[in-house]
Amino acid sequence: MRRLGAVAVVGAGLVVLALATVRRPAGAAADGATVTGHVKLTGKAPANPAIDMGEEPKCKAKYTTTPTDPVVVVGKTGGLANVFVYVKTGLPADAKYPTPTTAVEIDQNGCLYHPRVFGVMVGQGLAIKNSDGVLHNIKALGKKNRPFNISQPTNMVTQRAGFTVSEVMLPFECNVHGWMHAFAGVLPDPFFATTGDDGTFTIKGLPAGTYTIEAWHEKYGVQTATVTVKAGETKPADFTFTAK
């Protein structure tokens, strides 16, 4: 009996290892399709609000110019960063996807969250890091998930068990530094991505099918696109937000 248990444990370990080493998001079909795209912002991007870090020397020291709150980050090519893109509908309802064993790291550096927008799978761990050495408290105001509110007085990392149900988006805030915000997209599947500074994203390993893809931005709201992919092929999905 105990033998069996041991075997099971080892087996599980191997599986986990295998999954961890796979480059693309865990649990994706090997011959999966890929959706890639570019998120643009048209119109004049508004100036981000400046942050008065005068009373937080340790953080202020990490900036050469007046730090701003990166609400709207636009690349040279007009690409909009920090857009969360995920598969809203179309996935087989009963599909189960293994949870990555590696925790998502969210770093508090220079009194800002890095990353500001990120995706995390249901049950995937969360590693909250304080690189500032000043007190931060992390308040996750989940509506579906149980909210938590913890503090980090110094440089440290706090490991937290993952969220229990999917929730898009789940806001993070720090009350010691009122300007600090982050947004987590909690999903039951690995098919999500956040746009980089050039505004591009890639969702790999999708099974063949027709999907509604949603792009979310904290200021400009959501846009959706419908994409049909066959096994192994790569399809584009571009989004354009207009600066108001």
Next chain:
Amino acid sequence: MSQAMADAMSPPFPAERGLDVYNKKLGMWIFLASEVMFFGALIGSYVILRFGAPGEWARPGVVLNIKITAFNTFLLICSSVSMVKAYASIADGDPKKMKFWLLMTILGGACFVGIQVFEYIHLVERGFLPSGVREGSELAELVTAGTLPGATMGLYGSTFFTMTGFHGFHVTCGVLSMLYLYLTKALPGKFTTTDYAGIEVVGLYWHFVDLVWIILFTIVYLV
């Protein structure tokens, strides 16, 4: 031995002269004093909140059904009277009548609680909650229509359910203890003209609960 003394309907003897009231009765009076403070805290908070409230209070008739509650009040007063009858009849040695009146009191109290529960269910259905008014409920429409002041409905719900709820709880306790007396003492005929402490003590409690209700009815349902 000490037990026997505490139970007798006379001051424990021999003893230094205390109050010429037997222990159980004195104990009940003292307990009622603490109850006064308890309800005082709830009612006092209600008064403070109501007079400090932003905007005026909901008019009594709109949310609450005064007619039913008025009947309920009448019921409770009657049960108080029947309690007195029970006490009187055992005092002049008529256990039969005592049993009857005690049963009447129990029934009165039980009905009161029943009607209150019914009232609560009805209120919740209409969207009246301790936290205020439920979204999209009948009362919510009245708020949007302006019949009810939205600003104070939260306080209204909080105070109403807390005060009436705790009074209801007290009535329930009273009914249960009377039922206990009825089954363990009245039916076996343990009450005699020399020992009817139970009736008198529970009676005191019952009248107090009644009195509290009259106050609550006035300040919550009428004004």
Next chain:
Amino acid sequence: MSTVAAAAHTAHAHHDDRSFIRKYIFSTDHKIIGIQFLFLSLFFLLVGGILAMQIRWQLGFPGKPMPGGTLLPETMAPGGVILPEYYIQLVTMHGTFMVFFAIMLLLVGVYANFLIPLKIGAHDMAFPRINMASFWSAVASGIVMLASMYVPDGAARAGWTMYVPLSAREDLSGAALGQQLWSVSIILFGLSSVLGSLNYITTVINNRAPGMTWFRMPLSIWALFITAILGLLAVPVLAGAAIMLLFEQVLGTHFFDPASGGQALLWQHLFWFFGHPEVYILILPAMGMVSDMIANGSRKPIFGYHSMVFAICGIAFLGWIVWGHHMFVSGMNPTLGSSFMVSTLLIAVPSAIKVFNWMGTMWRGNLRFHVPMLNAIGFVAMFTIGGLSGIFMAATPVDMFIHDTYFIVAHIHYVLFGGSLFAIFGAIAYWFPKMFGRMMSERWGKVHFWLTMVFYNCTFFPMHIIGMAGHMRRLYDPTIYDFLKPVQPMNEFISWSAFALFASQAIFFVNFWWSMFKGEKAPLNPWEDNGLEWTLPSPAPHGNWETPPTVYRGPYEFSAPGVSEDYLPQTKKLPTDREPALTPAGGH
């Protein structure tokens, strides 16, 4: 000693055929219940002390890993470093346990139960079963409060005063279940305390032995009686407030929620309307028992018995109209502040009377420095400091500066530790023989007293100074403030003294347990006292007296002229004494 012999004889004749459970667990015997309360409250005293040590570690050595801290879960102290959220849980729970479950239970739970029937010559409490219910609801309440420290997100964290909205809103405090359990526990505690109080009051009014007139009652009984009245009337208010708080947390009511028209200050008014009488609940019984011990130790009648009684009543009365002095800077109407200041300053008067009368009792006495006496003198000395430092807070302008600083912390600890706790150490030693039939070790008692006295003052006196420097309360890390950096060495010193103070309590606990089983057998009247309890064998039998004793005089007739010994038991009939007049049977 004929009466004693008789009592002893009847006691032995009186056989006790109750099962172990009925006798020691679900006992209705006031003495057993008192002892049960003693064990319970000493346990909570220890818990509160352990929490205090962690607080002191963080304050003395902010951010340094605490020895043994690694035993604590990651959510409290990762790597042994205390987290801010755990620190505020510590201060909250330390206050809660010490005020409600340690001092209040030690004074009222233990000694009201144990002493009242013994000292007034009653067979037991008026309502033994209610008495038992009171104890077990206290246990339930304590268990809930303990459990709250082990739930997710940890215990309540809004300070022991639970100011709203912080205590009412999970999103602001970061704790949900812990906060709710605090409210539940306090409601249970209120029940326990009301049940106890009505028992004490009834017993004192109706069950006094023949001849035990009101003004022949020992001051300890007077104090416990008045305390019971305070508890009876004050605690229900707290229970009411706690219920509102619980509803706020669970049902989403709006009593204290400004956004929906609630009032945040309402909680403070309710809490302190209870809270100030509570402060006197925590000191009056100590004063009473100290009076007994000082009279006995001085071998002299208490100085100004009647004014002592009136002082107790005066304090109890004024206690109802001073609660606002906790709220001078709360935004309450400043005119109210003025009136509360005057009533608060006046409350110093009865306290002064008591202190001077205790000194008057010692004046031209024949002082015996047994452990109870030492602790009693320690009480007077320390309570004086606590009382005097209270005057600073009473004066509103000065309070504006020292409110919520360590000056207040020093003040309350001088009253509750230097006051109540010294009295309790004395009382435990004094009535230990009556409880367990054995004496506590005098030598170790004295060692414990002196160590405690020294380290106690090293711990709490400097708090006045850092308070004057402006050191606020409940700061996780004071060194954040430039103006507090200089006082950090003082903080460190306080911490070291606190550790020493805690360590010296070990002596007491060892002495306590060792004496219970191995201590020397107690003589009938070890302190040569006049009280009724010493006419009984130790430990006293179930039901105390076969026939109630007859009382011929007050309890403080020490060194009376024309008496061979320097004490004169209340039951000893002198040729000049007349039999007391009794209540006619069945009259009402």
Next chain:
Amino acid sequence: MNWWLPPQASTFAPSIDLGFLVILIITGITFVLVEVGLIVFVIRYRQRPGQKAHYTHGSTPAEVIWTAIPAVTMVILGIVSNGLWVKIKGRNSVPANAYTIGVHAKQFEWWITYPGPDGKLGRTSTSLIQKTTNPTGLDPDDPASKDDIVVRNQLHVPAGRPVVVYLSSEDVIHSFYVPQFRVRQDVVPGLEIKAWFEATVPGQYELGCSMLCGMGHYKMRAQVFVHTQADFDAWVAQRASQAKGEGTS
């Protein structure tokens, strides 16, 4: 380290410290009286063979004396301190020429609003609060709010001029406390509380929260800068221009 009260930097400080000193003297005398008395009694009347305690139940004159003296002292103390109290916190105690500053407390920051050139604070409402862009909930439609300057954790005040702070809280009870000014006032959500003081000595001080307000309570600290009137005006002007440049502070 500092063994006495912090340095005095407001007009209240001297009188409050005087009050403290007076009480210290009164209580000090009582303290010495009692403690020395106790020690003397303990030595003088310790048990000795053949010594019998003096049998007395008390003395009314003595008790009258030590009842009357405290009573009188306390009443006088009360009357005297009340004068000062009314001067500091009384309903109409705020001087007419006081400079108005808005202090908005939240977990765990102080947001200080300066009226700007027009000398008037704009209307605020909690419903308008935007964490980064409008932390104090200033109402943009109110003309008075246009030129208001909002600064985080920095309280700048002119020396030698009364300042009245309008205290508001967003979430829990905080407490506005500047030890060198001897000023403390709780900040209660739902209440608009005024507190005034007049700084005297230019320099840097600290504003702390002295009411437990959550896990970040200890970090809720702001700098207090007392400027000469000229420097203060200069600072306001500089902040005002900066604000125009960036859209927000």
